[in-house]
Amino acid sequence: MAQTDGAPVMVPVTDLGAGDSPRLRGLDLAHVQLLAENLDDLPPLLVQRSTMRIVDGRHRLAAARLRGARMLPVRWFDGSDAEAFVAAVRVNTGQGLPLAGHERSNAAERILSSHPDRSDRWIAAICGMAPRTVAALRLRRSTGDEQQSDVRTGRDGRRRPLSAQAGRRIAAEIMRQNPQASLRTVAQQAGISVGTALDVRRRLAEETGSAAPLPPRVAGPAPAAGPAAPALCPQTIRGELSRLIRDPSLKYSGQGRALLRLAAATLAFTEQAETIAGATADHSRESLGLIARACAEGWTRFGECVVSDADSVA
Numbered sequence: 001m002a003q004t005d006g007a008p009v010m011v012p013v014t015d016l017g018a019g020d021s022p023r024l025r026g027l028d029l030a031h032v033q034l035l036a037e038n039l040d041d042l043p044p045l046l047v048q049r050s051t052m053r054i055v056d057g058r059h060r061l062a063a064a065r066l067r068g069a070r071m072l073p074v075r076w077f078d079g080s081d082a083e084a085f086v087a088a089v090r091v092n093t094g095q096g097l098p099l100a101g102h103e104r105s106n107a108a109e110r111i112l113s114s115h116p117d118r119s120d121r122w123i124a125a126i127c128g129m130a131p132r133t134v135a136a137l138r139l140r141r142s143t144g145d146e147q148q149s150d151v152r153t154g155r156d157g158r159r160r161p162l163s164a165q166a167g168r169r170i171a172a173e174i175m176r177q178n179p180q181a182s183l184r185t186v187a188q189q190a191g192i193s194v195g196t197a198l199d200v201r202r203r204l205a206e207e208t209g210s211a212a213p214l215p216p217r218v219a220g221p222a223p224a225a226g227p228a229a230p231a232l233c234p235q236t237i238r239g240e241l242s243r244l245i246r247d248p249s250l251k252y253s254g255q256g257r258a259l260l261r262l263a264a265a266t267l268a269f270t271e272q273a274e275t276i277a278g279a280t281a282d283h284s285r286e287s288l289g290l291i292a293r294a295c296a297e298g299w300t301r302f303g304e305c306v307v308s309d310a311d312s313v314a
Contacts, residue, residue, distance in 0.1 A: 008044040008073040010074075012071055016045070019051075019054035019088065020053070023097075027058065036064075036067050046088075048079070099128065167196065168190070174186050194293045238267070
């Protein structure tokens with residue numbers, strides 16, 4: 001995995017060579033002149049250690065040569081040429097002269113070629129563009145003869161199948177063999193999200209031992225199912241909540257009332273989760289997913305604590 005050494009070292013200017021830059025327009029001479037006037041205040045260059053080529057800082061190198069500087073501070077980048085290009089795109093997208101639209105598109109196409117297993121969102125974040133634009137580029141460059149990976153590696157480094165079908169089947173098998181496995185454990189082993197693992201658990205409870213594949217829920221009438229598990233039946237849950245609302249130990253406690261309000265709001269939200277998810281903006285979905293998983297895991301821990309305390313009292 002590529003790494004960047006954060007400690008700057010002084011390197012002779014003559015040892016440095018031009019790297020593979022995402023900028024297609026060449027050097028901006030006016031920008032070079034501006035940098036030359038403030039050379040002492042500029043950050044270190046990022047240089048690929050194995051080749052001594054610039055990853056980020058071509059304009060700074062040109063400014064140093066213009067000023068006749070002999071040494072420059074650099075930080076080392078240890079990684080392949082493909083990784084160096086990704087790093088160059090990431091840095092140039094976030095600082096310095098902005099990349100033009102066609103430069104970002106060209107960079108995205110190159111990264112799609114060198115990192116085909118990376119997710120659209122990961123590449124979009126690197127190139128400063130919308131995930132749907134990357135998806136369109138991926139579709140455009142694909143051909144019938146090209147082998148497409150059915151797995152994507154996201155920004156968090158986790159590998160996930162393009163379709164959750166395989167992951168759902170694995171999760172269902174894990175749950176059948178080990179019903180006590182936590183949602184997080186199942187999600188990690190199956191390569192799916194905690195939310196998807198929760199849905200698989202609910203489907204298994206509803207279908208009571210069905211070995212059939214578990215596709216994502218779709219709008220419309222629910223398919224015929226076996227006896228519902230009372231603990232997960234929405235009507236039963238609402239009945240339990242109504243009973244708890246009348247419970248004096250909660251009703252007349254500030255903490256109890258807050259807990260009941262939170263439970264009621266969560267229940268109402270989960271009943272329309274798919275509709276709300278479909279209306280969220282692309283740029284916010286990853287963060288919302290992280291927050292949702294954290295909330296789900298928090299409720300799971302709370303439930304385990306409550307049940308554990310009840311068992312110890314019994």
